[in-house]
Amino acid sequence: xxxxxxxxxxxxxxxxxxxxxxxxxxxxxxxxxxxxxxxxxxxxxxxxxxxxxxxxxxxxxxxxxxxxxxxxxxxxxxxxxxxxxxxxxxxxxxxxxxxxxxxxxxxxxxxxxxxxxxxxxxxxxxxxxxxxxxxxxxxxxxxxxxxxxxxxxxxxxxxxxxxxxxxxxxxxxxxxxxxxxxxxxxxxxxxxxxxxxxxxxxxxxxxxxxxxxxxxxxxxxxxxxxxxxxxxxxxxxxxxxxxxxxxxxxxxxxxxxxxxxxxxxxxxxxxxxxxxxxxxxxxxxxxxxxxxxxxxxxxxxxxxxxxxxxxxxxxxxxxxxxxxxx
Amino acid sequence: xxxxxxxxxxxxxxxxxxxxxxxxxxxxxxxxxxxxxxxxxxxxxxxxxxxxxxxxxxxxxxxxxxxxxxxxxxxxxxxxxxxxxxxxxxxxxxxxxxxxxxxxxxxxxxxxxxxxxxxxxxxxxxxxxxxxxxxxxxxxxxxxxxxxxxxxxxxxxxxxxxxxxxxxxxxxxxxxxxxxxxxxxxxxxxxxxxxxxxxxxxxxxxxxxxxxxxxxxxxxxxxxxxxxxxxxxxxxxxxxxxxxxxxxxxxxxxxxxxxxxxxxxxxxxxxxxxxxxxxxxxxxxxxxxxxxxxxxxxxxxxxxxxxxxxxxxxxxxxxxxxxxxxxxxxxx
Numbered sequence: 001x002x003x004x005x006x007x008x009x010x011x012x013x014x015x016x017x018x019x020x021x022x023x024x025x026x027x028x029x030x031x032x033x034x035x036x037x038x039x040x041x042x043x044x045x046x047x048x049x050x051x052x053x054x055x056x057x058x059x060x061x062x063x064x065x066x067x068x069x070x071x072x073x074x075x076x077x078x079x080x081x082x083x084x085x086x087x088x089x090x091x092x093x094x095x096x097x098x099x100x101x102x103x104x105x106x107x108x109x110x111x112x113x114x115x116x117x118x119x120x121x122x123x124x125x126x127x128x129x130x131x132x133x134x135x136x137x138x139x140x141x142x143x144x145x146x147x148x149x150x151x152x153x154x155x156x157x158x159x160x161x162x163x164x165x166x167x168x169x170x171x172x173x174x175x176x177x178x179x180x181x182x183x184x185x186x187x188x189x190x191x192x193x194x195x196x197x198x199x200x201x202x203x204x205x206x207x208x209x210x211x212x213x214x215x216x217x218x219x220x221x222x223x224x225x226x227x228x229x230x231x232x233x234x235x236x237x238x239x240x241x242x243x244x245x246x247x248x249x250x251x252x253x254x255x256x257x258x259x260x261x262x263x264x265x266x267x268x269x270x271x272x273x274x275x276x277x278x279x280x281x282x283x284x285x286x287x288x289x290x291x292x293x294x295x296x297x298x299x300x301x302x303x304x305x306x307x308x309x310x311x312x313x314x315x316x317x318x319x320x321x322x323x324x325x326x
Numbered sequence: 327x328x329x330x331x332x333x334x335x336x337x338x339x340x341x342x343x344x345x346x347x348x349x350x351x352x353x354x355x356x357x358x359x360x361x362x363x364x365x366x367x368x369x370x371x372x373x374x375x376x377x378x379x380x381x382x383x384x385x386x387x388x389x390x391x392x393x394x395x396x397x398x399x400x401x402x403x404x405x406x407x408x409x410x411x412x413x414x415x416x417x418x419x420x421x422x423x424x425x426x427x428x429x430x431x432x433x434x435x436x437x438x439x440x441x442x443x444x445x446x447x448x449x450x451x452x453x454x455x456x457x458x459x460x461x462x463x464x465x466x467x468x469x470x471x472x473x474x475x476x477x478x479x480x481x482x483x484x485x486x487x488x489x490x491x492x493x494x495x496x497x498x499x500x501x502x503x504x505x506x507x508x509x510x511x512x513x514x515x516x517x518x519x520x521x522x523x524x525x526x527x528x529x530x531x532x533x534x535x536x537x538x539x540x541x542x543x544x545x546x547x548x549x550x551x552x553x554x555x556x557x558x559x560x561x562x563x564x565x566x567x568x569x570x571x572x573x574x575x576x577x578x579x580x581x582x583x584x585x586x587x588x589x590x591x592x593x594x595x596x597x598x599x600x601x602x603x604x605x606x607x608x609x610x611x612x613x614x615x616x617x618x619x620x621x622x623x624x625x626x627x628x629x630x631x632x633x634x635x636x637x638x639x640x641x642x643x644x645x646x647x648x649x650x651x652x653x654x655x656x657x658x
Contacts, residue, residue: 042521187589190605212521253523
């Protein structure tokens with residue numbers, strides 16, 4: 001059975017400038033132990049999707065439609081106390097900036113023990129032991145001593161490890177990670193990716209890895225979902241999306257990444273810029289920037305099609321296998 | 327190949343002075359001393375005309391400090407910087423001033439480097455008028471031509487920076503640098519804050535400008551993919567020191583310094599398939615208290631006793647230069 005099934009999720013922000021459909025009909029499923037890479041540029045709705053799963057969207061935003069089935073139970077229907085029991089316990093989240101998520105005036109031990117005891121009746125000693133083993137698992141040297149430190153005494157990479165350790169404390173079934181390595185250096189990023197990869201395999205935790213960096217997803221995820229303007233435009237196995245993308249946006253995104261044996265050549269850029277989410281064009285939101293757009297694209301929004309098993313596309317004129325990346 | 331820009335053992339120290347209470351404490355016999363960071367420690371390399379030199383390293387390695395010294399925004403505490411043979415180390419001399427006009431810088435965050443209360447026309451045109459490249463009356467036409475060069479509609483000249491997207495703002499920053507007709511551009515993480523698709527547009531713009539205006543770049547970035555794409559030669563820094571210099575092909579195909587090897591090993595690759603991420607142990611040490619000898623030895627898999635004792639010198643072999651004891655008689 002799938003751990004998470006998101007059906008037609010819609011999260012809208014009601015602003016003075018109009019309704020911003022940050023997430024507009026997102027569907028995906030996540031199996032036990034699976035790693036899903038959710039990729040998109042800023043403003044594509046990838047983070048709001050993550051926040052919506054944990055029901056962390058603040059006003060003026062609201063989940064206005066759809067189902068979020070976590071092991072068959074619709075999270076959208078849960079009461080706030082029930083949701084609180086879920087968060088940090090069965091579903092955990094790792095944020096981009098651990099300095100913003102760790103309380104700067106509390107020691108790490110206070111924060112970790114609190115996270116354990118909020119969900120389970122255990123002694124402070126047992127909770128502390130669990131915190132130490134979680135810190136050791138994410139590769140923090142001398143965890144017992146480091147537990148006594150304050151967040152500012154850690155480096156950025158170490159702080160992110162602490163945040164990951166807190167997410168792991170209660171052995172969640174699902175972790176939503178929102179750009180957790182974006183602010184880190186390459187060497188630290190690869191350390192964190194290695195830790196997470198090992199931990200996900202070891203504990204069988206399902207993982208949603210939200211990122212703008214396709215290369216990070218390439219090494220980590222089983223499946224990739226590409227978002228554009230609040231919708232998932234392409235889903236498929238990682239290899240398939242990266243080597244034979246079907247949606248023109250995925251093709252453009254891959255062509256935009258420098259440093260893959262095309263030294264000094266022009267990058268295949270996508271013209272224009274991301275649309276204003278408050279005034280999306282009619283039809284396909286990508287049509288104004290798309291090299292394959294035709295009249296139909298500007299009139300009707302494309303529906304999801306499944307040209308190959310496991311590959312879902314939202315495009316009237318998908319790029320065929322033979323012409324991809326040529 | 328004559329060098330356009332030459333750096334000769336350029337260093338920059340940042341010293342935190344003691345405040346009055348600490349001075350008092352020291353007089354009373356407490357063991358407090360001024361803390362000193364060697365942000366850049368004896369960096370020497372040169373950039374030839376028309377070349378793109380990439381400067382890479384992790385945060386805190388001194389790459390931005392070095393860029394700011396070349397641009398004349400930070401005084402140098404040691405060494406010499408020469409631009410086309412003119413000593414520009416002391417930015418106050420008249421020769422340095424005129425030479426430095428030909429060196430311009432493009433910053434990382436266009437929102438904090440553009441004055442939010444000035445119109446684009448004034449942002450781009452101000453320096454050109456000041457330096458006599460155009461007159462105030464002809465400025466609008468001059469600005470329009472400059473904006474066109476960077477792919478912005480001249481009709482936007484009367485707008486304010488907040489009315490633009492991130493990619494467009496970066497183009498304004500580039501237009502401002504180009505307005506004084508520079509020959510040498512320093513790009514300090516100029517595309518790090520942009521989205522992938524916008525990043526590709528700006529990289530293409532940099533390459534078009536290089537070709538059309540015959541520009542030379544010092545391209546500072548932590549992103550090795552970008553550097554591999556755009557640079558002809560690469561300089562790798564670690565904790566204030568240059569550890570390796572080489573042509574892009576040579577450096578990426580066969581990195582020789584263990585740090586460069588680790589960096590290149592760890593670029594997440596699109597074509598690698600599912601990979602197990604190989605890691606290099608530890609973190610970049612505090613520059614306040616760097617390890618003795620080779621700064622990299624605590625993280626280096628090949629470190630020996632000599633690495634803890636002795637600072638490796640940057641040894642040149644043709645276009646390649648490496649600062650590692652492994653290349654110089656072993657680590658014992």
